[in-house]
Amino acid sequence: MKKLMICIGMAAAMVGCAPKEEEPAEQPQPKEEFKYLVDEFADLRIMRYQIPNWDQLTLQQKSYIYYLGEAAKCGRDILADQNCKYNLVVRKTIEAVLNSYQGDRESADFQNFVVYAKRVFFSNGIHHHYAEDKFFPEVSEAYFADLVKGSDASLLPLNEGETVDDFIAFLTPVVFDKELYKVRRSSEDDIIVNSAVNFYEGDIKKAEVEAFYNKMRKPNDATPISYGLNSKLVKENGKIYEDVYKADGLYGEAIQAIIGWLQKANEVAENDSQRNYTQKLIDYYTTGDLKTWNEYNIAWVQDSLSHIDFVNGFIEDYADPMGMKATWEAVVDYKDLEATVRSNTISENAQWFEDHSPVDPRFRKEECKGVSAKSIIVTTLGGDCFPSPPIGINLPNADWIRKDYGSKSVTITNLMEAYDKAADECPRSALKEFAYSQEEVDLCKKYGSDADVVHTNLHECLGHGSGKLLPGTQPGALKEFSSTLEEARADLFGLYFLAEPRMVELGVMPDAEAYKAEYCSYIRNGMMSQLARVELGKDVTEAHMQNRKLVSEWCYEHGKDANVIEKKVENGKTYFIINDFEALRGLFGELLAEIQRIKSEGDYAAGKAIVEKYAVKVDPELHKEVKERYNALGLKPYGGFINPEIVPVMENGQVVDYKVEYPSDFVAQHLKYGKEYSFLKAKH
Ligand SMILES: [Zn+2]
Numbered sequence: 001m002k003k004l005m006i007c008i009g010m011a012a013a014m015v016g017c018a019p020k021e022e023e024p025a026e027q028p029q030p031k032e033e034f035k036y037l038v039d040e041f042a043d044l045r046i047m048r049y050q051i052p053n054w055d056q057l058t059l060q061q062k063s064y065i066y067y068l069g070e071a072a073k074c075g076r077d078i079l080a081d082q083n084c085k086y087n088l089v090v091r092k093t094i095e096a097v098l099n100s101y102q103g104d105r106e107s108a109d110f111q112n113f114v115v116y117a118k119r120v121f122f123s124n125g126i127h128h129h130y131a132e133d134k135f136f137p138e139v140s141e142a143y144f145a146d147l148v149k150g151s152d153a154s155l156l157p158l159n160e161g162e163t164v165d166d167f168i169a170f171l172t173p174v175v176f177d178k179e180l181y182k183v184r185r186s187s188e189d190d191i192i193v194n195s196a197v198n199f200y201e202g203d204i205k206k207a208e209v210e211a212f213y214n215k216m217r218k219p220n221d222a223t224p225i226s227y228g229l230n231s232k233l234v235k236e237n238g239k240i241y242e243d244v245y246k247a248d249g250l251y252g253e254a255i256q257a258i259i260g261w262l263q264k265a266n267e268v269a270e271n272d273s274q275r276n277y278t279q280k281l282i283d284y285y286t287t288g289d290l291k292t293w294n295e296y297n298i299a300w301v302q303d304s305l306s307h308i309d310f311v312n313g314f315i316e317d318y319a320d321p322m323g324m325k326a327t328w329e330a331v332v333d334y335k336d337l338e339a340t341v342r343s344n345t346i347s348e349n350a351q352w353f354e355d356h357s358p359v360d361p362r363f364r365k366e367e368c369k370g371v372s373a374k375s376i377i378v379t380t381l382g383g384d385c386f387p388s389p390p391i392g393i394n395l396p397n398a399d400w401i402r403k404d405y406g407s408k409s410v411t412i413t414n415l416m417e418a419y420d421k422a423a424d425e426c427p428r429s430a431l432k433e434f435a436y437s438q439e440e441v442d443l444c445k446k447y448g449s450d451a452d453v454v455h456t457n458l459h460e461c462l463g464h465g466s467g468k469l470l471p472g473t474q475p476g477a478l479k480e481f482s483s484t485l486e487e488a489r490a491d492l493f494g495l496y497f498l499a500e501p502r503m504v505e506l507g508v509m510p511d512a513e514a515y516k517a518e519y520c521s522y523i524r525n526g527m528m529s530q531l532a533r534v535e536l537g538k539d540v541t542e543a544h545m546q547n548r549k550l551v552s553e554w555c556y557e558h559g560k561d562a563n564v565i566e567k568k569v570e571n572g573k574t575y576f577i578i579n580d581f582e583a584l585r586g587l588f589g590e591l592l593a594e595i596q597r598i599k600s601e602g603d604y605a606a607g608k609a610i611v612e613k614y615a616v617k618v619d620p621e622l623h624k625e626v627k628e629r630y631n632a633l634g635l636k637p638y639g640g641f642i643n644p645e646i647v648p649v650m651e652n653g654q655v656v657d658y659k660v661e662y663p664s665d666f667v668a669q670h671l672k673y674g675k676e677y678s679f680l681k682a683k684h
Helices: 059-073 076-083 087-100 108-123 141-149 164-176 206-216 252-267 272-287 290-301 337-348 350-355 399-405 413-424 430-434 438-463 479-498 501-505 515-527 529-533 543-558 581-601 604-614 620-633 666-676
Strands: 037-041 044-048 231-236 239-244 308-316 327-335 371-383 392-395 407-412 565-570 573-578 638-642 645-651 654-661
Touching: 037 108, 044 108, 044 413, 059 252, 059 308, 059 327, 059 371, 059 645, 059 654, 076 087, 076 252, 076 327, 076 371, 087 108, 087 141, 087 164, 087 666, 108 141, 108 666, 141 164, 206 231, 252 272, 272 290, 272 308, 290 399, 290 407, 308 392, 337 350, 337 371, 337 407, 337 438, 350 438, 371 413, 392 438, 399 407, 407 413, 407 438, 413 438, 413 638, 430 438, 430 529, 430 620, 438 479, 438 515, 479 515, 479 543, 479 581, 479 604, 515 529, 515 543, 515 573, 515 581, 529 543, 529 620, 543 565, 543 581, 543 604, 573 620, 581 604
Parallel strands: 044 638, 371 407
Antiparallel strands: 037 044, 231 239, 308 327, 327 371, 392 407, 565 573, 645 654
């Protein structure tokens, strides 16, 4: 398996709205209310999140979080460069314009440029963070050139001796050409050649990449490294080699900065266990040795006692068309003690769920080890988790480590809260538009967020960790379909057990009706409303969306004779209604059994067939309808955040405390990061 991040619940994924009108200035405002939703542009909305219970931390804990937070901000350039080789050039040019342009900043053109700038910041590059296709500024090439010329040339990423005109001639097609670097990760023809992502360099083909890594892999290795995880594969003069991300290698300047902050953090760590694995992480960053990365993960996953935790590294391989190379990301967090009780209950019963899973007993895990689950409060997001973060995390990714040592599963409560509160700040709702009846709306309002949290818990705590491969099955056997099938497996495990009476007995679910809210929103989203996030004429490509479509469409088709899910069209509006919840649960179980079989046996052909049949192609009529209905609501489908700033409080030259500030200017935060946390040279 692997890659277990970015599991956004439907509720969270579909909220957002225009900011409320400002209160009249003369009205007295006794207490300033925290505003979650602070900006909207393109198809994006920007929110803030709070850090609750900060004052209950000790000074040492706050220092530890502060240093880890600085480390989390230092890899921002790495991610941009990984996403596409000229992203840093574009971003630094944008920064130069925003920081120094002398011309009119009130014009419509300039405002349009600012929207482009925000989109580049949001996406960490020139491709849409989710759809992965290139987006464009709504200004002319000539105006763009004027902006660059009207800015301080010393701030531009010029090559030695390069004139501003030459630079503009280079940059213009990078930004404006519709065909150049068209899509970040392609699934067509030669997926390496057609992808703009910067994991491969030189004239290198998919077959060559496969051959390179096949030669490296040792058959029957019970404890393999994650091949190719932390390097760019380069072809030069006919030779292919890995350019490894490490302190004295590729991205060295940024990695050294990260190491520096991790070393400071280690001086104030909570315990020896943290010091031990953080040192392993530093060693790994220093050498790039993936065996050390495994050792780090093994040590890290076994620490469930520390209050503070962090993720910092090359972790998820969603962005690589080959599903091997990982983008850099970081999260700093501490335990949300109250919310952890519920997820603990789920993980304490892991073995019971595994034993009662509706899959072939041959594919069940005999012993579920160390499935730890907790709810966390994040304090800093970085890299691929910023500004658009997951709301649940399940790591590490290596299958054998998960099997032998377990995995850590977390639900991020303060981000989920921010999504909910931001939706509350909005009068319109996707729920009302796409739900068939008031009864369904009421059901979802009553149980929706609880059921969604529990589904996320089940998905992360148990779903990804469940099941096992048959002896001899290669972990990477499902290749380009592995992410989608893995997410479907985890989702189905959660959906199936959400309706389990034991969930109510354990006190995890409030009553026997609550699961129905999640079933309704799941089907509504998978059949229909998530299409709002796909461009007309395009396929569904993102793994989590493919998974939800696969699950919903498969159940719709297989339950058709019994009318389990019914499609109704009223006044030109399509709805999907669940007529038989018990039968739908049965279908979830059946599909779980099949997908578990595909994974356990490494049945690539069956995996490919089921994904291609149910997960990819969109009914163009329905797609158009959903887009129109969704657009009429004026909601933004994607959300991201501004990080709070953790600021040292000084007294007589000593740090006596750290306070949390909540900035609300998205652009200002990115310009600050561009000045203070940029370590890589933008090359072209
Ligand atoms: Zn997942």
